[in-house]
Amino acid sequence: MADSIAESGIRRGVYPGAVLLVGNSRGILHARGFGHLTWNRRSAAPTPDSTLWDLASLTKVMGTTAAVLRLVERGRVDIDQAVRTYLPAFSGGGRDEVTVRMLLNHTSGLRAYLPLYRTAPTRDSAIALLYREPLRRAPGRIAEYSDLNFLLLGLLVERVTGQPLATYVRDSVLAPAGLLHTQYRVADSLAARTAPTNMVRGRAICCRVNDQNAERMGGAAGHAGLFATGTDVASYARMWLGMGTIDGRQVYPRALLKMFLTPDPRIPDRLLGWERPEAGKRDDSAFGLLLSEEAYGHTGWTGTQVWVDPPRDLFLVFLTNRSFAPRVTNSIRALRGIRGALADAVVQTVGR
Structure with a gap:
């Protein structure tokens, strides 16, 4: 069937x-x-x-969630810490209250989608726009599925590890799992x-x-x-x-x-x-x-x-x-x- x-x-x-x-x-x-x-x-x-x-978006679970899991296992990330602990530029305007957990469960208060590619001609300018994106609501209360949450998590992985996301996921997630x-x-x-x-x-x-x-x-x-x-x-x-x-x-x-x-x-x-x-x-x-x-x-x-x-x-x-x-x-x-x-x-x- x-x-x-x-x-x-x-x-x-x-x-x-x-x-x-x-x-x-x-x-x-x-x-x-x-x-x-x-x-x-x-x-x-x-x-x-x-x-x-x-x-x-299966990337969110096969790549990014798995990478955060590895960093938590190694004691390098605490999911109940504020995101700004790892990404200092993500602060102000209520962002200081957003935790890593809130990115993972989509309760950050960020909007569902932002077409960064339309207004940001480079990767760096896209990241700068993402850090300045205002919250739509107070964090931690309502879930709204958002690509922006996982864009931030990918940047967090890079900041904590000092490696490109693709390199860390390959070496610390995919290879150990035999993928x-x-x-x-x-x-x-x-x-x-x-x-x-x-x-x-x-x-x-x-x-x-x-x-x-x-x-x-x-x-x-x-x-x-x-x-x-x-x-x-x-x-x-x-x-x-x-x-x-x-x-x-x-x-x-x-x-x-x-x-x-x-x-x-x-x-x-x-x-x-x-x-x-x-x-x-x-x-x-x-x-x-x-x-x-x-x-x-x-x-x-x-x-x-x-x-x-x-x-x-x-x-x-x-x-x-x-x-x-x-x-x-x-x-x-x-x-x-x-x-x-x-x-x-x-x-x-x-x-x-």
Whole structure:
């Protein structure tokens, strides 16, 4: 049933290609590719273990949240300290009260989005604008999902470590977890196996991050920029299911993951980095209706998603290039329905 739902998105014109992976803490139970990398049926067919996908906002959980986890583990960041402790320029106008935790759970008070690339011609000028961005509300009270929170977290990682974000994530997050096919800034030599995410003057664009703010930041940012294969995203999900352990290898301390996964009752749909289903609001949700209340996950603008359901020892990875010339009106809403139906089908098939 899940495969037919994934295929329906191609028939409806929501995305040209996709991969679906389902598994548990012990391994992958099902992995399959669908369609083609473009609408041209002569283009390559995606595969779970070799096709690279622009993860978009999955970068927030696979790159930035994981990097902050590592810094907390090493005693270099306290998530209840003010952000200005690590980024002194982020101060004044109520910003002094914003903590690292508030960036992680989107309660900083910052707006959802700011097109830095339109007014900032350089990375440095974009950062300066970000530091001056006023708060929309008092911090710590209301969650509003915002790319700006994770842009700041990416800068925080760089400031604390003295390394570019891409370097620290590669060496301290991806390599220890065995995620060898996850990277920022994909080389043009890998274009043949990279799913394109956009069309410019009739030409498919791939190997470049789709998010324009991330591109202004040099292709690696806290909110977007990672590319990965389906099997790497599945391995990351397995590591969370294993509470920091994968294939007998301890990647993170169990207690630290438990802290990041402990919900704040005032913010029912947010964990640290992750989102979770909110009771009574699942009819039109990408979580579907059948995943556990303790499930959590994330989605990405380009058409990516990962869900983790600890009570069922189940994960689902569904990666598409929805942003590549969709043939249906409001492809984002159409994909949300597919995501929810897919989650329910997986639970009905393997998760009960």
